[in-house]
Amino acid sequence: MSVSESVEAQLSAGQTMHALRLHEHGGPEQLVYETASVPPIGIGDALVRVHAASFTPTELSWPPTWEDRAGRDRRPVIPAHEVAGTVTALGYGTTGLAVGAAVYGLTDWYRDGAAAEYIAVEVRDLAPAPASLSFVEAAVVPLAGLTAWQALFDHGALSAGQTALIHGAGGGVGTFAVQLAHAAGAHVVATGREWARQLATELGADEFIDLERQRFEDVVGAVDVALDLVGGDILQRSWAVIKPGGVLVSAVEDPAASPAAPKARSVFFVVVPDRAELVELARRIEAGALRPIVGAVVPLADGRAAFETKRNTGVPGKVALQVTD
Ligand SMILES: NC(=O)c1ccc[n+]([C@@H]2O[C@H](COP(=O)([O-])OP(=O)(O)OC[C@H]3O[C@@H](n4cnc5c(N)ncnc54)[C@H](OP(=O)(O)O)[C@@H]3O)[C@@H](O)[C@H]2O)c1
Numbered sequence: 001m002s003v004s005e006s007v008e009a010q011l012s013a014g015q016t017m018h019a020l021r022l023h024e025h026g027g028p029e030q031l032v033y034e035t036a037s038v039p040p041i042g043i044g045d046a047l048v049r050v051h052a053a054s055f056t057p058t059e060l061s062w063p064p065t066w067e068d069r070a071g072r073d074r075r076p077v078i079p080a081h082e083v084a085g086t087v088t089a090l091g092y093g094t095t096g097l098a099v100g101a102a103v104y105g106l107t108d109w110y111r112d113g114a115a116a117e118y119i120a121v122e123v124r125d126l127a128p129a130p131a132s133l134s135f136v137e138a139a140v141v142p143l144a145g146l147t148a149w150q151a152l153f154d155h156g157a158l159s160a161g162q163t164a165l166i167h168g169a170g171g172g173v174g175t176f177a178v179q180l181a182h183a184a185g186a187h188v189v190a191t192g193r194e195w196a197r198q199l200a201t202e203l204g205a206d207e208f209i210d211l212e213r214q215r216f217e218d219v220v221g222a223v224d225v226a227l228d229l230v231g232g233d234i235l236q237r238s239w240a241v242i243k244p245g246g247v248l249v250s251a252v253e254d255p256a257a258s259p260a261a262p263k264a265r266s267v268f269f270v271v272v273p274d275r276a277e278l279v280e281l282a283r284r285i286e287a288g289a290l291r292p293i294v295g296a297v298v299p300l301a302d303g304r305a306a307f308e309t310k311r312n313t314g315v316p317g318k319v320a321l322q323v324t325d
Contacts, residue, residue, distance in 0.1 A: 019116035020303035020321075021076040027060055028307035033300065036078070039112060039120040045091040046123045048083055048103060051135035053114035053300075053321040055080040056143055056172065057310040064109035074110075080303075080321060081107045083114035083121065084129055084138035094123040096275075104129040104282075106142040106273045114139075115303055115321055127278035130285040133292070140172070140292045140318035145281045147271040148176035148227075151249045152184070155267040156225035160185030165220055165241060168229030169205060170196025172318040173251060175293040177227055178203040183289055189220055191234075195314045199293070217241050228252055239264065293317025 019036040041047045059065055059079060068074045084104040087097055097103060105126035107113060112120075129138040151173075152158045164181040168174045169190030181188045182204025190196070190205035197208045209216045211234065222243040228235040231252035239255070239262050242248050247265045248255045254268035255261060284290040295315040298306035300323045310319045 017117035018300065019078050020080070020300060021078055021115075022060070022065075023076045025066065028304045028311070030060075031079070031304040031307065033303060036076075036116065038118045041089060041091040041120045043092050044094055044122050044124065045120045046087045046094060046097060046103070046126060047089040047091075048085040048114075048119050048121055048126070049088045050083055050085040050114050050117055050119055050323045052084045052139035052323055053080040053116075054082040054140045054143065054172075054318050055113070055115070055307065055310075055321070057307070059109075060307070062109065067110065069110045074112075078112035078114075078116050078119075079307075080113040080115035081109055082139050082142045082144075083107055083119055084135040085114075085119075085323075087126075088118070090123070091120075097123055097126060097128075102129040102131075102135075102138075103127065104138040104142055105275075105278060106146055106271065108273070114323075115300060117300075117323060122273075124275055125273035127275050127282060130282040132286055135324075136297055136320045136322055137292050137294060139320050140294055141176075141281060141285070142273075142278060143271060144172040144318055145176045145290075145292075146274060146277055147173045147251055148180050149277050149281065150269065150271055150274075151227050151251060152177060152180055152225065155269055156227065156247050156249045158184055158186055158225045161187075162224035163187045163189065163221070165189045165191070165216070165223040165226040165238070166205075166229070167191045167211070167216075167227065167234050167238070169200040169203075169208070170316050171229060172293075173229050175199065175203055175317045176290070177229075178205050179290050181225075182206075183284070186225075189216075189223065191216055193313065196316070199316050203293075222246070225249065228255070236260070294320055296320070297322050 190200035228250040255266035
């Protein structure tokens with residue numbers, strides 16, 4: 001019996017783990033730290049021993065947190081869909097990763113997440129973790145890094161010499177977006193509250209606008225790509241600064257849904273797992289050209305506090321859940 005088969009057999013024999021779960025709909029107050037079954041692995045899956053995890057602040061309100069792909073209620077559910085850990089076993093039909101590999105990735109929203117000691121993940125959603133990072137640092141990269149990459153390049157087609165306006169630049173996605181846009185040779189105008197000014201500037205922003213003190217549309221010239229990570233009024237006011245031929249990209253809500261929306265190009269998107277993009281993000285991290293910002297680290301057992309922390313203003317970058325030492 002191979003190592004992976006023996007570990008798999010051991011784990012499938014009803015073994016339990018600690019996990020953060022939700023039995024009832026709601027916010028962080030519904031999170032319970034308890035015992036759950038180690039998940040079974042299916043075709044194409046890896047079983048990953050989770051060392052650290054992360055999450056997006058609004059995910060508890062997203063339908064895929066609660067349902068499977070057929071729309072069936074799948075409670076109790078485990079949140080947090082960014083993982084960094086070690087491959088413990090491999091299911092049938094997996095390629096590209098071996099048992100024992102240190103990996104990171106964005107996991108399927110419609111399945112249980114990484115706020116647990118083990119997670120079953122499709123291998124295609126994983127990539128080798130950046131060797132220079134701790135697991136905690138690696139765990140905050142996948143969702144935020146991929147969202148920033150896909151917004152700027154896959155949807156925004158940002159290129160050198162263009163101007164990128166990034167709303168919410170001090171947060172999880174924004175801190176990656178500022179670095180990636182700067183590295184792409186764009187002129188970067190970052191926005192947020194005053195606390196984020198120094199961070200955004202250190203990460204490569206050429207200008208910073210405090211949204212509480214200035215109307216950005218009065219000071220920003222025309223931009224090629226506006227990336228909205230705030231939504232609402234900030235998103236709607238951004239139409240005014242898009243150049244002819246430019247694009248308004250939002251990860252929060254559909255810019256075109258407003259009846260007043262002009263006919264410029266706009267995109268609302270949901271991030272998708274992408275191994276090739278994770279590999280590229282890791283390459284840049286290893287080259288010292290990109291760094292994750294960890295605003296706080298909270299043990300898994302206090303996971304409710306982690307979600308509550310991110311509800312507060314002024315937490316830079318991402319909050320990580322530490323699962324093992
Ligand atoms: N569609 C997708 O696939 C996708 C993927 C990832 C994230 N998202 C969404 O994208 C948004 C950003 O995610 P994130 O992880 O970067 O969140 P985050 O870490 O909370 O970042 C948001 C940033 O925007 C700032 N901000 C919010 N409202 C503001 C306002 N009125 N004025 C000034 N600054 C404001 C926040 O500052 P304060 O801390 O001071 O409030 C924070 O720094 C969230 O809504 C998330 O759900 C969507």
